Amino acid sequence: MRYFLIIPTLLLSPLFAQIGIDPGVRLISQWSADTVRVGEPVTLRLEVALPPGSIPHFPELAVNDPAVSLVQTHLEPLAVEYVFSFWELGRIVLPGVPVRIVEPDGAEVTMATDSLSMIVASVLTGQEQDIREIKGMLAIRLTDPRSIWFRIGVAVLLVGLIAVIWHSRRRGKADQRRRDEKLQPGLIALQALDRLREAPYSPEQSGDYYLALSQILRRYLEQRLLFRALEMTTSEIVDLLPGELDDPGLNALIGQVLEQADLAKFAGLPQSPEQWQRDLDSARSIIERSQPVFQV
Numbered sequence: 627m628r629y630f631l632i633i634p635t636l637l638l639s640p641l642f643a644q645i646g647i648d649p650g651v652r653l654i655s656q657w658s659a660d661t662v663r664v665g666e667p668v669t670l671r672l673e674v675a676l677p678p679g680s681i682p683h684f685p686e687l688a689v690n691d692p693a694v695s696l697v698q699t700h701l702e703p704l705a706v707e708y709v710f711s712f713w714e715l716g717r718i719v720l721p722g723v724p725v726r727i728v729e730p731d732g733a734e735v736t737m738a739t740d741s742l743s744m745i746v747a748s749v750l751t752g753q754e755q756d757i758r759e760i761k762g763m764l765a766i767r768l769t770d771p772r773s774i775w776f777r778i779g780v781a782v783l784l785v786g787l788i789a790v791i792w793h794s795r796r797r798g799k800a801d802q803r804r805r806d807e808k809l810q811p812g813l814i815a816l817q818a819l820d821r822l823r824e825a826p827y828s829p830e831q832s833g834d835y836y837l838a839l840s841q842i843l844r845r846y847l848e849q850r851l852l853f854r855a856l857e858m859t860t861s862e863i864v865d866l867l868p869g870e871l872d873d874p875g876l877n878a879l880i881g882q883v884l885e886q887a888d889l890a891k892f893a894g895l896p897q898s899p900e901q902w903q904r905d906l907d908s909a910r911s912i913i914e915r916s917q918p919v920f921q922v
Contacts, residue, residue, distance in 0.1 A: 650677050653725055655739040663749050665711055667697055670742065672723060673705040679730030685723060694718070712746040719743045811849035815913050818842045823906050829896040836890035836897065836905075843883060843909050850916060860884040876915050883908050 651674065658669040674682045684706040689696045697709040712718055722738040729735070822838055841856070847863065848855040851870045855863055864881040871877055886905055889895050897905075 651675065651680070651727060651735075651737065653737045653739060655723070655742060657742070657744060661745045661747055662712065663747050664713060664715065665749070667709050667711050668744065670708045670710065670720075671705060672708075672725065672739065674725060674727070674737075676704065676727065677730075681728045683726040683728065685725070687723070710744075712744065715746050715748055717743055717745050811846050812913050812917050815842055815846035816910065819906060819910055819913075823903075827899050827902050829898060832890045832897040832902065833894060835902065836887040839905065839909060840884060840887035840891065843880070843887075843912065846913055847880070850918075860888055871916060873915070876912065879908055880912055883912065 654673045654675070656671050656673075658671070662668040672684060676682065682704060684701065687696055687699070687708060693712065693714040695711040695713070697711055699709070700707040720742040722741055724736050724738040727735050727737065819839075819842060822835070822842065825835075827835060844855040844858075844863075847853075853866060853870070858866075860881065863884065864877070867877040867880060868874070883905055886897070886901075890897050
């Protein structure tokens with residue numbers, strides 16, 4: 627028989643006075659099993675019955691002996707469960723566990739369980755120690771058709787699994803790339819400008835081209851500076867820029883490109899291919915010059 631000291635304070639458990647405890651207060655202790663095998667978890671449940679308004683305080687146990695492990699503790703309003711594992715055979719005895727009760731008037735009393743015992747048995751049944759009869763080797767049919775089809779099925783399953791994993795990783799990389807692009811409005815705007823530059827330009831349709839250019843620049847400003855540039859007029863954007871970008875030259879360039887786009891969109895003034903290229907270059911310069919110094 628072996629006694630385990632769970633925490634030092636448990637040595638004093640016989641000294642805890644229970645004088646003056648309300649008769650309606652009860653402390654119940656119960657193991658989940660009477661016998662447990664070495665290493666298997668077993669639960670000790672402490673439960674209290676209290677008058678209304680009383681509050682129990684269960685102790686936090688600390689194991690000091692390598693032959694016993696406290697696996698986990700589960701606390702409930704009026705109960706607590708300690709899960710142990712024991713690593714030595716025989717009858718194990720634990721000291722009584724104290725529980726402090728705070729009554730509605732603030733008075734405190736302490737109750738303690740009796741000593742707790744558990745029988746720890748071997749994982750062997752006793753028959754494992756017998757010497758078994760040695761038998762001859764069994765014949766194995768290596769050409770069993772069922773074995774061949776089983777191997778083929780396993781191979782097909784493995785190939786399919788590898789294909790699914792490869793596809794998932796490829797799709798994950800694509801999703802990550804799209805998420806990264808959402809975090810980089812400047813990259814998205816520059817890519818849109820490159821696609822617009824590659825499209826064949828026609829002065830007779832300059833209004834449509836400048837509309838696309840204006841939307842690219844406004845969407846970039848909206849995502850970069852966090853104001854509704856797509857819903858604002860050019861004059862409203864120009865008035866707002868000095869408070870957002872501390873660069874007078876860049877603010878003037880933004881206003882110039884947006885006003886040029888307004889002339890082509892609303893006034894119907896055709897713009898030459900040379901002017902179109904200059905405005906595309908100006909838009910690219912705006913995006914490159916307004917990138918944040920620190921990017922996450």
